Amino acid sequence: MISSIILTSYVAGQTENDCAPNDGSLTIVTQTQAPIEEDCAPADSPLRDRPDRFFKPVNSNFTLTPQLYTNFLPRDFTLAYSPFSPAGPAVLNQQAVRRLYEFSTPQPLDQAVDYTLAQGGLLVAAGQKPTLTRGHPLTLTAWLHITNACNLDCPYCYVRKSNEHMSEEIGLKAVEAVFRSAEKNGFKAVKLKYAGGEAALHFKLVQRLHRYAQHLAAKKGLDLRAVVLSNGTVWTAAMARWLVDSGVKLMISLDGVGAAHDAQRPDRGGRGSFARIEHTVDHILLPAGVRPDISITITGRNAFAAADAVAWGIERDLPFSLNFYRENLLSASYHDLKLEEQQIIEGMRRAYQVVEKYLPTRPFLGGLLDRVQAEAHTHTCGVGQSYMVFTHTGQVAQCQMHLGEGKPLNGAHDPLELVAHGSIPVISVDDKEGCRECAWRYRCAGGCPLETYRAAGRFDVQSPHCSIYRALFPEALKLEGLRLMRLEGYLS
Numbered sequence: 158m159i160s161s162i163i164l165t166s167y168v169a170g171q172t173e174n175d176c177a178p179n180d181g182s183l184t185i186v187t188q189t190q191a192p193i194e195e196d197c198a199p200a201d202s203p204l205r206d207r208p209d210r211f212f213k214p215v216n217s218n219f220t221l222t223p224q225l226y227t228n229f230l231p232r233d234f235t236l237a238y239s240p241f242s243p244a245g246p247a248v249l250n251q252q253a254v255r256r257l258y259e260f261s262t263p264q265p266l267d268q269a270v271d272y273t274l275a276q277g278g279l280l281v282a283a284g285q286k287p288t289l290t291r292g293h294p295l296t297l298t299a300w301l302h303i304t305n306a307c308n309l310d311c312p313y314c315y316v317r318k319s320n321e322h323m324s325e326e327i328g329l330k331a332v333e334a335v336f337r338s339a340e341k342n343g344f345k346a347v348k349l350k351y352a353g354g355e356a357a358l359h360f361k362l363v364q365r366l367h368r369y370a371q372h373l374a375a376k377k378g379l380d381l382r383a384v385v386l387s388n389g390t391v392w393t394a395a396m397a398r399w400l401v402d403s404g405v406k407l408m409i410s411l412d413g414v415g416a417a418h419d420a421q422r423p424d425r426g427g428r429g430s431f432a433r434i435e436h437t438v439d440h441i442l443l444p445a446g447v448r449p450d451i452s453i454t455i456t457g458r459n460a461f462a463a464a465d466a467v468a469w470g471i472e473r474d475l476p477f478s479l480n481f482y483r484e485n486l487l488s489a490s491y492h493d494l495k496l497e498e499q500q501i502i503e504g505m506r507r508a509y510q511v512v513e514k515y516l517p518t519r520p521f522l523g524g525l526l527d528r529v530q531a532e533a534h535t536h537t538c539g540v541g542q543s544y545m546v547f548t549h550t551g552q553v554a555q556c557q558m559h560l561g562e563g564k565p566l567n568g569a570h571d572p573l574e575l576v577a578h579g580s581i582p583v584i585s586v587d588d589k590e591g592c593r594e595c596a597w598r599y600r601c602a603g604g605c606p607l608e609t610y611r612a613a614g615r616f617d618v619q620s621p622h623c624s625i626y627r628a629l630f631p632e633a634l635k636l637e638g639l640r641l642m643r644l645e646g647y648l649s
């Protein structure tokens with residue numbers, strides 16, 4: 158007879174406890190999918206449990222995690238989360254919750270369910286500060302800035318538009334440079350983002366660079382992933398077929414449906430782009446088997462339209478991410494783009510209501526809240542550690558928003574080293590004032606460093622969007638709990 162039920166999501170590298178006793182409890186672990194595509198490169202060095210922590214010393218006492226967060230779910234299930242959970246939250250039935258709270262009195266792990274609770278970070282060794290070990294990043298991500306050109310004229314864009322584009326020679330050197338750094342620093346995989354401007358305007362160059370990257374990846378025994386970041390307006394059936402044949406993903410920006418999108422993403426003649434994107438997705442991409450990730454940028458202008466964009470994506474079973482607008486030198490004069498806290502929270506809540514109504518079973522937690530990741534991590538993005546940006550002139554920069562701050566490559570043996578110490582310092586959330594004790598710190602990691610600096614003039618403090626994160630993260634967690642229940646048949 159099954160007594161305890163725990164639903165949770167999987168973290169790569171997490172192992173089952175062979176030696177835990179079988180007491181009839183049921184743990185259902187679902188696998189996470191590849192991260193949802195967005196402009197930035199998420200930190201790829203998640204925190205891990207020490208594998209021996211549950212067994213040594215034998216009979217050591219465990220107790221409830223500090224900052225345990227719980228919430229009610231339907232059918233008497235409970236959502237449980239801890240900052241020290243390596244992955245997302247867990248969903249517990251009444252028996253499992255009862256067992257969890259028995260650890261208010263410290264005691265050794267005994268039943269199989271105890272080990273699952275400990276693996277989920279809900280129980281920690283009594284009298285010791287809970288710790289998670291930082292993993293080595295596995296993937297080196299590089300933004301290849303194919304061109305400054307774009308057929309759209311979005312007010313929040315940080316690219317100074319021109320007809321300039323990367324030459325083939327510079328592109329090939331950039332690809333070589335990425336693989337050099339990957340080898341030198343022990344990365345297992347390379348991820349290329351073909352971006353701009355509108356990278357698809359120079360599709361032959363994208364194809365050429367990708368063929369070369371495939372060649373180098375095979376030669377060096379590294380995995381290769383790639384994505385084209387696009388406005389979704391210039392795709393043909395032949396281009397879509399190439400994506401499928403080459404295993405390259407596509408991310409499309411969509412900021413609303415109809416007029417709401419058009420107001421934020423017009424073409425250079427002032428005409429909207431929504432109809433072209435919808436046609437592309439419905440008549441070119443989906444029929445060819447391309448399922449693009451949808452990136453929704455939330456500004457003060459479209460906060461209330463985000464819900465429609467989410468519904469549009471869910472209707473088509475597309476992964477989506479909700480990202481906050483970042484003010485930049487080129488956009489600062491558009492005052493209606495600025496993020497007004499309450500307006501953003503309300504707009505995001507409407508979007509969450511849509512998610513709850515349709516409740517997709519594909520993992521979505523990593524896309525629900527700007528820069529937040531489902532797995533525990535200490536840095537918001539890979540800047541300075543596992544991320545490089547190559548400008549169209551072949552310079553290397555820390556972040557795509559710093560295209561003007563590139564350093565010449567000059568045949569550097571390890572280009573990653575050139576961006577390890579730039580104007581954006583590499584700071585762990587544990588070293589950010591205001592974040593150190595926050596329950597959400599290993600998911601939010603303090604938000605985008607550039608946004609923090611813009612608002613506070615320093616990097617080592619909490620995000621200017623902290624109140625938004627704090628208001629919405631519990632709601633995002635609850636949606637993940639509902640998703641797990643639906644996935645496993647506990648909700649229809």
Ligand code: SF4
Pocket residue numbers: 586591592593595596597598599601602603604619620622623624626627
């Ligand atoms: S920015 Fe706010 S929500 Fe995010 S980790 Fe810091 S204190 Fe927590």
Ligand code: SF4
Pocket residue numbers: 196197198528537538539540556557558581604605606607608
């Ligand atoms: S610094 Fe900000 S904009 Fe740049 S990659 Fe990191 S999170 Fe993204």
